[in-house]
Amino acid sequence: MLRLITFRLAHAVPILLIIAVLAFLLMQLLPGDPAVLMAGEGATPQAIQEIRQRLNLDQPLVRQLGTWLLHLAQGDLGSSLQLNQTVVSAVAERLPVSLSLAAISLLITVPAGIMLGVVAAYARDSWLDAVAMAVALIGVSVPTFWIAILSVILFSVTLGWLPSAGYVPLSEGFVPWLLALIQPAIVLALFQIGFLARMTRSAMLDVLDQDFIRTARAKGVVESVVLWKHAFRNTLIAVLTVVGYIFSLLIGGSVIVEQVFALPGVGRLVVQAVLTRDYPLVQGTLLLFGFIFVLINIATDILYLIVDPRVRYD
Amino acid sequence: MSESNILEISGLTVEFRSGGRWITAIRDVDLTLAPRQCLGIVGESGSGKSVTALSILRLHPAKSTRIASGRILYQGRDLLAVAPGELARIRGSEIAMIFQDPMSSLNPVLTIGEQIGETLRIHQGLNRADALAKAVGLLDMVRIPDARRRVAEYPHRLSGGMRQRVMIAMAIACRPKILIADEPTTALDVTVQAQILNLLRDLREELGMSVILISHDMGVISEFTDKIAVMYAGQVVEQAVGDGLFDAPMHPYTSGLLRAIPNIDRDVDRLATIPGSIPDAARMVPGCRFHPRCPEALESCRSEAPAMIDLGGLRQTRCPPRAERQGMIGGRS
Numbered sequence A: 001m002l003r004l005i006t007f008r009l010a011h012a013v014p015i016l017l018i019i020a021v022l023a024f025l026l027m028q029l030l031p032g033d034p035a036v037l038m039a040g041e042g043a044t045p046q047a048i049q050e051i052r053q054r055l056n057l058d059q060p061l062v063r064q065l066g067t068w069l070l071h072l073a074q075g076d077l078g079s080s081l082q083l084n085q086t087v088v089s090a091v092a093e094r095l096p097v098s099l100s101l102a103a104i105s106l107l108i109t110v111p112a113g114i115m116l117g118v119v120a121a122y123a124r125d126s127w128l129d130a131v132a133m134a135v136a137l138i139g140v141s142v143p144t145f146w147i148a149i150l151s152v153i154l155f156s157v158t159l160g161w162l163p164s165a166g167y168v169p170l171s172e173g174f175v176p177w178l179l180a181l182i183q184p185a186i187v188l189a190l191f192q193i194g195f196l197a198r199m200t201r202s203a204m205l206d207v208l209d210q211d212f213i214r215t216a217r218a219k220g221v222v223e224s225v226v227l228w229k230h231a232f233r234n235t236l237i238a239v240l241t242v243v244g245y246i247f248s249l250l251i252g253g254s255v256i257v258e259q260v261f262a263l264p265g266v267g268r269l270v271v272q273a274v275l276t277r278d279y280p281l282v283q284g285t286l287l288l289f290g291f292i293f294v295l296i297n298i299a300t301d302i303l304y305l306i307v308d309p310r311v312r313y314d
Numbered sequence B: 001m002s003e004s005n006i007l008e009i010s011g012l013t014v015e016f017r018s019g020g021r022w023i024t025a026i027r028d029v030d031l032t033l034a035p036r037q038c039l040g041i042v043g044e045s046g047s048g049k050s051v052t053a054l055s056i057l058r059l060h061p062a063k064s065t066r067i068a069s070g071r072i073l074y075q076g077r078d079l080l081a082v083a084p085g086e087l088a089r090i091r092g093s094e095i096a097m098i099f100q101d102p103m104s105s106l107n108p109v110l111t112i113g114e115q116i117g118e119t120l121r122i123h124q125g126l127n128r129a130d131a132l133a134k135a136v137g138l139l140d141m142v143r144i145p146d147a148r149r150r151v152a153e154y155p156h157r158l159s160g161g162m163r164q165r166v167m168i169a170m171a172i173a174c175r176p177k178i179l180i181a182d183e184p185t186t187a188l189d190v191t192v193q194a195q196i197l198n199l200l201r202d203l204r205e206e207l208g209m210s211v212i213l214i215s216h217d218m219g220v221i222s223e224f225t226d227k228i229a230v231m232y233a234g235q236v237v238e239q240a241v242g243d244g245l246f247d248a249p250m251h252p253y254t255s256g257l258l259r260a261i262p263n264i265d266r267d268v269d270r271l272a273t274i275p276g277s278i279p280d281a282a283r284m285v286p287g288c289r290f291h292p293r294c295p296e297a298l299e300s301c302r303s304e305a306p307a308m309i310d311l312g313g314l315r316q317t318r319c320p321p322r323a324e325r326q327g328m329i330g331g332r333s
């Protein structure tokens, strides 16, 4: 098992390298002279020249790539053009916000989605199944920004229960932090719950038709245990895959929710960076997302080993 | 319920939902099982053997199945009417079942020890450690070598024969009074088949169980059972105790099955088969269900659905012409 984990980690190195090169190439793929683009309209030739030098754009391509990778290895992604910060510190400052949001959202999504999916599968074709799947469908098909706005109108404006915007760091207390994030987290979760519920349901339907479920019943196992111990455990691989995927979506896909709720997270940083043509920052966030995807993938693979004996041995 | 039987199935009719209609899979099945008896059920694929067996523990898919009529009496209670909690108590502890495909009948994510031990924990209230210790003993009993190591393993590490042994260990864990074995060796190769059947016979004697052994193999049935029911198209068509059925089959379908047994002594070019196939349950033929394939069919066989005829000596048949001939012979002598 340890060997498999090591193997999996080693496998990730070339992928991470490719992501780094892609992030670098982003700058080169821009039509025209990136320095001119970045400087914006009406920039003086001196300003353009300055940017060019700062970003090493006057050097040969291979040399530029070498420098970029070397700096990257040292944890240096350059400086933002617009913010008075290095890219690393700009991202590091906002990452806790996005991670908090994603974590709370995931904590809501996983139990709710699994519950809904398992119940729907067990009560297949009954009204309970129909209701559960209708809820899931609404979650998946209604646009997130629309739910976000409705939610703010109801819970923040009309009822005044929750803050409508802003972030409170965890260091200022658990409750204020949770209060600030709970509404956007639920809004984010609604889509993911629907997605997870549908995937869980179909995985459960497959398993419930298997012979070993009949064996369990023939032994006198009661239905709730048949459902959770005998059936659900066999869907864990499928469920884990979806949860891993959802987690990466949550980190990357919180752009809209962070915008609506004015949360200073990475999602907002990306939007800001793109709008202001802050390319070093775009590169940095791209790199971050790539790394997170890869990390989540590795984590999912390792969890497979824990939940499924067949993977463990082969 | 007669005192001498541990299980009595009477008038059992089971229907399945298919495309909005209810299709009758088995009709009016009567079977009895005496203590320590081994009842064999034989018949072609699709004749209703599994449907009959699964009815005893009500293991059919609940939503698409309907037990239209019948009773299954076990110790004076109708299993078709007992509450779910009581049924769960009987399942696995008093009546146990093993299935045709050992490859898919074990849970792939639970260890063998866990799966055997679960039965003991449910029905005997053992804790995990005691259940596991007892599981080792059970694996020894079904002759799995190196049982202590095997309990910690997962099913995919075992061969088909070994898995069927695990299924048997699981089934006998609580010393059930009845063991239902639905084609326990069909999926296994021949040498393993004999081992499993011998094991089942030994365990039956050791534990004093009654066994229902389902097979489509006449050879297996003749060797291992002491009472035989032949099923065709959802009905029992002939019943006999002992070797009577092989010496003088009282139904043309049984005769056909016997002719189809491969025989090493007899040198034949081609194995005899019964021409035609089982009629579709959704469009059941009128009259005797076997008449389209029967070489002895009379005009009356096409129109009149025959009832079970008692021939005495625990012999029964659904073939009136053969019963009549037998009666004539009996009358003359």
Ligand SMILES: Nc1ncnc2c1ncn2[C@@H]1O[C@H](COP(=O)(O)OP(=O)(O)OP(=O)(O)O)[C@@H](O)[C@H]1O
Residues within 6 Å of the ligand: B016, B017, B018, B025, B043, B044, B045, B046, B047, B048, B049, B050, B051, B052, B061, B064, B183, B216, B281
């Ligand atoms: N769950 C079900 N839903 C619908 N029809 C079913 C179901 N189970 C069995 N049947 C039908 O009932 C009939 C009898 O099937 P059964 O499984 O009892 O046959 P069998 O004698 O056990 O055959 P085999 O030797 O192939 O196991 C078949 O026509 C089959 O299609």
Ligand SMILES: [Mg+2]
Residues within 6 Å of the ligand: B049, B050, B051, B182, B183
């Ligand atoms: Mg069958």
